[in-house]
Every structure is written in structure tokens, then in C-alpha cells.
Amino acid sequence: MRGRWIDVWEPEDETFWREKGERIAKRNLAFSVLSEHIGFSIWSLWSVMVLFMGPQYGIDAAGKFFLIATATLVGALIRIPYTFAVARFGGRNWTVFSALLLLLPTGVAYAVMEPGTSYSTFVLVAALTGVGGGNFASSMTNINAFFPLRKKGWALGLNAGGGNIGVPVVQLVGLLVIGTAGALHPRIVLGVYLPLIVVAAACSALFMDNLTPVKNDTGAVLEAVRARHTWIMAFLYVGTFGSFIGYSFAFGLVLQTQFGRTPLQAASLTFIGPLLGSLVRPYGGALADKHGGARITLATFAAMSAATCVVIHASVTASLAVFLVGFIALFALSGLGNGSTYKMIPAIFLAQGHRKGLSGEAAEAYGRRLSGASMGLIGAVGALGGLGINLAFRQSFQTAGTGTGAFLAFLAFYAACIAVTWAVYLRRPAAVPDTAAGAEEPEDRPGYAKV
Incomplete structure (x- = not known):
């Protein structure tokens, strides 16, 4: 090791992992x-700021949905360059800078956060918060390189889940401020x-490492594309993470607009769903490690469809209690799906x-190259699902109130996700070795059942 650079990193070597690698990997993960x-x-900041924007700001519900949609869009697009920045500058170095x-x-x-500020200024500031969305892509790419395949579901789920908790935490901070100082x-x-x-940047500088073997591979990127x-x-991933981030940004505003909740009432409920979705994400990865990501993902989309039906019923009947049950279930299920889908990526390319x-x-190296190259693209497109959700809400409230x-559109999309998961990853006959057991699967077993 020279400075904060590690020149040799072989996580698939069990001796290396046991004697040295695991300790370093877990420290970087933390x-x-x-x-x-x-x-x-910071990315989800405007899901909180809009709760403070009363009539004196002169911005209607559609305008507020557009603010959070703007933050979502920038956060999605910036994930692509952030993915490649890890290899270019080093995981530790880029984490410090991005923080x-x-x-x-x-x-x-x-x-600028005060009445009288122009709407265009608010749009610009909301766009700037999108840089927080890029941190996810660089973080996941970095941690993916530290852990062996058998640990990736757990590690990536924990990394993403711990990051996702930033959404309910900022919403809890907003609740505390509204409840004590006022809106x-x-x-x-x-x-x-x-x-x-500043604390996050300082800790990254002091305790994280760069991996010299991690390089940008243009050929792998083109192959992944x-x-x-x-x-x-x-x-x-649009169906899982897009749902999580889109609902996280929109939940409080939906409660205010459709159910007439005050800022304090909305803030007291907004954090619950994102918190559950974040906490269960590592379990989605762990379940995928044990039972196969495709199976868990399929079950998750089926359950999300059922929860969406509950939400549609609650929306039509104006039942806040039923709406909360269905919507919070959607959060928890999207969190499970986030973990299981991300586990699938390295396994699919292996x-x-x-x-x-x-x-x-040779197979493991190929899997690492392609999964690392594809994660930024997958994460960026998935985050665009959050944009779609907020734009759909904006249009729905504009036209029907x-x-x-x-929600009907979301239900149709989850049905499509069920069909794709089954058709591509659970229907086909076996053609690849079972990497866990090292033996060929029977001909009648799905070839991707364990991804």
C-alpha cells in the first residue's frame, strides 16, 4: 500500500480476503x-423544502412537483460520469470531492430559500441538488470492486440501504424543524x-482507500452498452429504485395536495415509507444471495402490483388510512427489489x-468488467424512473386533481416488469454452471434462476 492507494486487490482469493481484504473492505464500506x-x-432536499413553501411563495402543486422532478432528472443523468470517476481519480479521492x-x-x-425568490431560481437550485444523486453511482461502483461475488448482494445492499436512509433522515430533520420552529x-x-x-468529506479522506487495479475499461463500457x-x-431498476426515489420525493406533496394535510402533518408521515424501504434493502440483497435475485425480484413486483391496487382503491375512496398502508408497503417492497435487482447484475454477467x-x-474477471461498466448506466436509467413518477403525478393532479x-400507470408498468423478469430470467432452460455448487444445473431448471 502506498499512501491511500492499494496496488494489489484479490477479493476472490479466500486467503487474501480472510487475512486482509475483509477488514479493509468493511472499513471502506462504512x-x-x-x-x-x-x-x-441533499438530493432529496426539495422533498422537504416544498413542505415549507406555503402560499406566500406563489407556487402551485404542479410547480412543486416540477422542482422535485428537476432534482431527480439531474441526479439521474449525473450518475453516468460519476460511475467512471472512481477509476479515473480513485474511490477515496472521488468520495472526498463529491462530498x-x-x-x-x-x-x-x-x-435563496425565502418568499420573493423567483421560480426560475428555485428550479436552478433544485437542479444543483442533483449532484447528491451522483454519489450513489460512484459509491456503488467503488464498493462493488472491494467485495467478492459471494458477498456483493449483502455489501451492495448495505451500501445502498445506508445511503437511501438519507432520504427519511432529511425528512425527519424537516419534521423536527417544522414541529419546533415552524414552517x-x-x-x-x-x-x-x-x-x-464537511464531516463526511473528512472521514472519507482519513479512512478510505483507492484501488489501483480499478481502471476504466472503454471496451467493457461499449460491450455493456x-x-x-x-x-x-x-x-x-426503473421499477424498483425509480419507485423508491420517485415516491420518496413525492409522498409529502401528495399528502398535502390530495389529502389536505398541513406541512406538519405531512412531514410527520413522509419519512416512514423511505425509512422502511431503506432498512429492508440489505435484506433484499441477502435474500437474493440465498434464493436468487430473479425469484425475489419477481415476487417483489407481484407484491408491488397488489399494493398499488390498494393505493388506487384508497385514492378513489379518499381513505387516508388505507392509502398510507398501501403506499408504505410500496416503499418497503421497492427497497427489497432494489437489493435483489442490484445483486442480479454481477451474477448475470458472470x-x-x-x-x-x-x-x-476468466469468467469472474469478465463478470467484474461488465457489471462494473453497466452499473452506472443501470443506476442512471433507474433513477429516471423517479422523474417519470413525479411527472406522472404532476400531470395527474393537473388534469384530475x-x-x-x-397510480394506474404505475400498475401497468409493474405488470410489464413481472412479464420481463419471468420471460428473461426464470423461463429459459439451463445453460450455465451453478457457481455456488460448481456443478451443471439440470436441463429443466432456469438458467438464470440464481442470478
Whole structure:
């Protein structure tokens, strides 16, 4: 090791992992979670700020949905360059820089968050908060390189889940401020996060490492772009992570707009769903490690469809209690699906390596190359699902005054996700080795059942 660079990293070597690798990987995971957590809080900042924006701001519900949609869009698009920044600058180095960059949107929001500020200014500041969404992509790419395949479901689920908790935490901070200081003091929320950003950057600088073997592979990126599984998984990730982040941003505003909740009432409920969705994400990865990501993902989409039916019924009958049950179930299920879909990515490309006739380290190297290259694209497209959700809500409330139309569209999309998961990953006959057992699967077993 030279400075904070590690020149040799072989996590698939069990001796290396036991004697040295696991300790280093877990330390990097812990501080990656901290930085990503703050990033998610800043990305979802406007899901809280809109609760403070009363009539004196002169912005209607459609305008508020557009603000959070803007943050979602930028956060999705910026994930692509953030993915490649890890190999270019080093995981530790980029984590420090990306954490410090969060000072920009937070500081600017602190300066302008008051009645009388133009709507275009609010749109610009909401766009700046999108940099927090990029932290997820770089963090996941970095942690993916630290852990062996057998541990990736757990590690990626924990990393993402710890980051996702940044959404309910900033919403809890907003609740605390509204409940104590009132809805006229949004700057207190921003003032809480400015020092936390500095702490996250300092911890990353002191305790994280760069991996020299992690390199940007242009050939792998081009191959990942051409691989149909990259886009299939991006589609499925729209259904899981797109749902999680879209609902997280919109939940409080839906409660205010459709059910007439006050800012305090909305804030007291908003955090519950994102918190559950974040906490269960590692379990989605762990279940996928044990039972196969495709099976867990299929079951998750089926359950999400059922929960959406409950929400549609509640929306039509104006039942807040039933709506909360269905909506919070959607959060929890999307969290499970986030974990299981991300576990599928490295396993799918390992299986593809076997299908190409590779074995052993050659197959594992192929899987690492393609999964690392595809994760940024998959994460970016998945996050765009959050944009779609907020735009659907905006249109639904503009035209009908309720979110029912949007929920019907979401139900149709989950049905499509069920069909794709089954058709691509659970229907086909066996053609790849069972990497866990090292033996060929029977001909009548699905080839991707264990991904």
C-alpha cells in the first residue's frame, strides 16, 4: 500500500480476503455509506423544502412537483460520469470531492430559500441538488470492486440501504424543524447539513482507500452498452429504485395536495415509507444471495402490483388510512427489489461469461468488467424512473386533481416488469454452471434462476 492507494486487490482469493481484504473492505464500506447517506439527503432536499413553501411563495402543486422532478432528472443523468470517476481519480479521492461538492447546492439553497425568490431560481437550485444523486453511482461502483461475488448482494445492499436512509433522515430533520420552529424556517434544515457534509468529506479522506487495479475499461463500457441485459436490468431498476426515489420525493406533496394535510402533518408521515424501504434493502440483497435475485425480484413486483391496487382503491375512496398502508408497503417492497435487482447484475454477467465458454478466474474477471461498466448506466436509467413518477403525478393532479391516474400507470408498468423478469430470467432452460455448487444445473431448471 502506498499512501491511500492499494496496488494489489484479490477479493476472490479466500486467503487474501480472510487475512486482509475483509477488514479493509468493511472499513471502506462504512465510510462510503456515510458519504452516500449525506448525498441522498441533499438530493432529496426539495422533498422537504416544498413542505415549507406555503402560499406566500406563489407556487402551485404542479410547480412543486416540477422542482422535485428537476432534482431527480439531474441526479439521474449525473450518475453516468460519476460511475467512471472512481477509476479515473480513485474511490477515496472521488468520495472526498463529491462530498465537498454538496456544499454548493446546500449553501445556495440557504441563500435563496425565502418568499420573493423567483421560480426560475428555485428550479436552478433544485437542479444543483442533483449532484447528491451522483454519489450513489460512484459509491456503488467503488464498493462493488472491494467485495467478492459471494458477498456483493449483502455489501451492495448495505451500501445502498445506508445511503437511501438519507432520504427519511432529511425528512425527519424537516419534521423536527417544522414541529419546533415552524414552517417559516427552512434554513435551519440547511444549516444542519452544512457541517455534516464537511464531516463526511473528512472521514472519507482519513479512512478510505483507492484501488489501483480499478481502471476504466472503454471496451467493457461499449460491450455493456451493447449488452441487452444492461438495458433489461435498467428497465427493472426503473421499477424498483425509480419507485423508491420517485415516491420518496413525492409522498409529502401528495399528502398535502390530495389529502389536505398541513406541512406538519405531512412531514410527520413522509419519512416512514423511505425509512422502511431503506432498512429492508440489505435484506433484499441477502435474500437474493440465498434464493436468487430473479425469484425475489419477481415476487417483489407481484407484491408491488397488489399494493398499488390498494393505493388506487384508497385514492378513489379518499381513505387516508388505507392509502398510507398501501403506499408504505410500496416503499418497503421497492427497497427489497432494489437489493435483489442490484445483486442480479454481477451474477448475470458472470453467467454470460460462462455462456461464452469461460471458466474460473476468466469468467469472474469478465463478470467484474461488465457489471462494473453497466452499473452506472443501470443506476442512471433507474433513477429516471423517479422523474417519470413525479411527472406522472404532476400531470395527474393537473388534469384530475388526484393521483389515481398516475397510480394506474404505475400498475401497468409493474405488470410489464413481472412479464420481463419471468420471460428473461426464470423461463429459459439451463445453460450455465451453478457457481455456488460448481456443478451443471439440470436441463429443466432456469438458467438464470440464481442470478
